[in-house]
Amino acid sequence: MRKAFLNRKATLKWAVALTDVNEEIVRQYFELKGYFVQTDVLYLKSKKQTGKQSSGYGDIDLVLMHPNGDKAIVGVSGWHREKITPSYVEGWEGRLFSFVSPLALNKASQVLGTQKFKKILVVSQLGSKEASKSKFILEAKKMGVDEVIEFPTILKELIRLIEVEPSYDSEVLQTLRLLKIYDML
Numbered sequence: 001m002r003k004a005f006l007n008r009k010a011t012l013k014w015a016v017a018l019t020d021v022n023e024e025i026v027r028q029y030f031e032l033k034g035y036f037v038q039t040d041v042l043y044l045k046s047k048k049q050t051g052k053q054s055s056g057y058g059d060i061d062l063v064l065m066h067p068n069g070d071k072a073i074v075g076v077s078g079w080h081r082e083k084i085t086p087s088y089v090e091g092w093e094g095r096l097f098s099f100v101s102p103l104a105l106n107k108a109s110q111v112l113g114t115q116k117f118k119k120i121l122v123v124s125q126l127g128s129k130e131a132s133k134s135k136f137i138l139e140a141k142k143m144g145v146d147e148v149i150e151f152p153t154i155l156k157e158l159i160r161l162i163e164v165e166p167s168y169d170s171e172v173l174q175t176l177r178l179l180k181i182y183d184m185l
Contacts, residue, residue, distance in 0.1 A: 021172070022078030022151075023061050026122050028172050029154045030064055030074070032161045038063040043107035060099050063111050072118035073108045075099035078151065085127040089139040096121070100144035118146045125150045159185050 027037050041060040062074035077084070077096055088096055098104060100119050109115045121140055126133040126148070137148050158173070164181050168174045179185045 022122075023076045024170070024172050025078075025151075025158070026074060026076050026154060027062060028170050029158055030062065032158065032173075033066075034068075035064040035066045035070075035072075038111065041107060041111055043103050045103060058098055058101070058104060060104050060108055063108060065112065070118070071112045071114065071116070072120050073099055073104070073112075074120045074122060075145075076122045078122075078124055080124045080151065083125055083127045084123045084136060085132050086135040086139050089136070089143065096123075097140070097143045097145065105144075119144055120147045120149060121145045122149050122151065122154065125152060 023039060027039060030037055039062055041063050042057045043059070045056050045058050060073050061076040064070070064072040064074065075097070084096075099121075105115075105119075108117060126136055140148050158176060159180065162168075162173060162176045162180055164177060168177055176185070
């Protein structure tokens with residue numbers, strides 16, 4: 001019985017670690033830029049909003065505060081096999097833009113102590129055509145997003161910022177450091 005519990009716990013920990021790596025990469029990006037980052041800020045959803053017989057929770061992936069006063073919330077969608085196009089606005093808005101829902105924004109205002117903060121969406125990558133990119137960004141702005149950042153931009157910046165000399169506490173940064181040391185980046 002104990003062994004089954006431990007195996008289940010290890011499997012759950014592994015599954016959580018896999019789903020959080022995208023958020024961890026984005027977190028490290030903002031921390032290297034000087035932000036203090038709070039992750040997985042929960043807010044309560046009513047039964048009506050969950051579409052179930054019970055209430056539930058939503059979360060804001062990252063809440064950011066910079067010593068210079070800049071504040072932001074970030075939604076991370078690391079669908080790396082997908083190119084995000086304007087068609088994702090309809091039908092996916094509940095998942096892609098949940099961090100700018102009224103409930104999420106209310107919670108962010110409580111955490112940040114203000115209603116003035118940026119709303120940043122991080123996506124795998126936008127469609128390859130410039131018209132598609134522009135239209136998605138326009139639609140995202142209509143949904144309340146101030147800025148859209150693609151994962152390649154974040155990864156390139158992290159690689160640029162990583163130093164080979166110090167060790168890092170972060171597994172993500174340490175892995176990038178090792179790849180840099182061995183000239184694999």
